[in-house]
Amino acid sequence: MSATPVAGRPVRLGVLGCADIAVRRVLPALATVPGVTLAAVASRSGARAAQVTDRFGGDPLEGYDALLARPDVDAVYVPLPAALHAPWVEKALAAGKHVLAEKPLTTCVADTARLVGAARAAGLVLRENVMFVHHPQHHHARRLLREGAIGEVRTVVAAFAIPPRPAHDIRYRPELGGGALFDVGSYPLHAARFLLGDGLEVVGATLRTDGDRGVDVSGTALLAGPGGVTAQVYFGMEHHYTSRYEVVGSAGRLTVDRAFTPPADHRPVLVVERSDGTERLELEPFDQCAGTLDAFVRAVAAGAGTAGEAIVRQAELIADVHRSGTRGVRPAPRPARDAVEGEDR
Template identity: 60%
Template sequence: MSGAVRVGVIGCADIAVRRMLPAFAASPDTEIVAVASRSAPKAQRVAARFGGRAVRGYAGLLELEEVDAVYVPLPAALHERWVRAALDAGKHVLAEKPLTTNATRTGRLLDLARDRGLALMENVMFVHHPRHAAVRRLVAEGAIGELRSLSAAFTVPALPDTDIRHRPELGGGALGDVGLYPLRAALHFLGPGLEVVGAELTRGSGREVETSGAVLLRTREGRTAQVTFGIEHAYLSRYELWGSEGRITVDRAFTPPADHVPVIELHRAGGHEQIRLAPHDQVAATIAAFVASVRAGAAPAGETLRQARLLDDVSGRAA
């Protein structure tokens, strides 16, 4: 595919309006051609702000020939239906995380996209920030000796009672919303052989979904990961890698703003070093990765499926 990827947006969720639509509008490689909502006035307001035609109802957007790809920011429980519908309509898809609510459904959608020659990408943005590639290089170069373990946490302040992440019928809960990030970091640095040793999911008072959790994981080689997450906590977004000769700490790891100066803290016996990198817009980087996948007619699927299996394993262990 040459030229800009023509994007339709299925749903006007907060993350779409606050982060993704501005990034699609700013990218020279994407053009917003349609915005769909169950509410016609809402679709009209969002389309007037970011461009494209307003469409009432999600199915109508998928019928538009001028739409090459769709972005799906709907609640997690609705992803499977509308991602499948988009793939059946011949559209490439960027969907909010988690891609579905279990690994079997995720695998089926990834298989369908592969069979149709379409890109299907889950919107896990932090993996596209170059800071984490720089951390990987430091580890590979032996900056902390042999890697022994990882600790990662992502917690956010309490959400309003009306937030969809408190609703089990919409796929709510802390695990898929914020727990996914530190679990993905563990996969990112410790590799695909991770298995869940133990897990605890806790419901806050009066909640129908888990609002916090902790997970212990290990690899066959004996490396370990400790993961913590929650949606009723003080904000924390960080990971730390321990090695035989030092450790690496990364703060504001998962959702840094575009103007944030990334810092990698390197601690060794000889002292402490701060490695400062140039600011980087991981939202724009994610869109660039999606565009590349659309033009290739495929998207990397391995880590998406492994992540889905980990989420299932955590739920099973904690049950």
């Protein structure tokens, strides 16, 4: 079991797997975050781990268990396919490691709740890597709403859609937790919760399934909350790239484009439209990947524990959309035997 991080010493991070998101986004951002050092990278292939550590530092390890056995690793980042999160997050927590896992934390509400409970009982930090909520543009947008910039909020319309992926992409593999809902669908659903709170319920949903691949490739959902507020979300993997939300109120509309995956050098613009004119609020660029890593590292250093309620509520909302959209016709993803590394997430 790893030692508890000590004040004044960097958090020592290990990475389970060499997935594309880790190599392309997370590890480059990690180098800019204070208070953390890369201790080790594990892969099923020792050669692959060495390729990554040659670029970013740390020790290369063959096999994920080898990393979890290291006493000089305080926390682990898990970028494995979604269906592999539950067993490896569970093993990491049992080894006394804090965990940052790619979204979704698991593909099953019961597994999510169980892991949250395990982290809480052990006093460990468990976080789901939802990067966009760490970008200041969304906190600025929420502050405008609370200040009444568009009057009383009536509805949120949020969308995240991407063009088709390569045929071998793990998003098309049901046994690895693929599908649009678990991947791109989680963003607009999370945005609705972020902007409107956790009182949202699923009124109805649709999911379009690719019969050959056995995964959902697009979907929509209608949510309703207290006081008649609503949210409409849509998502998919067969679309023109779309990443935005708008909030319509009694006296105006707030729009945020490039909402979920902006480049680190992107200058966000929040557009507020009212009857007396349109205001464009330009903000400074921000690297949301570095922001989420910094928040995790600070939580580990402070012994902040897990933010479990929010993780479980997100899992429940996704499950409700799936249930409404499929009416039970799609079987649950089968457990995966092996990880798939190096593919885009």
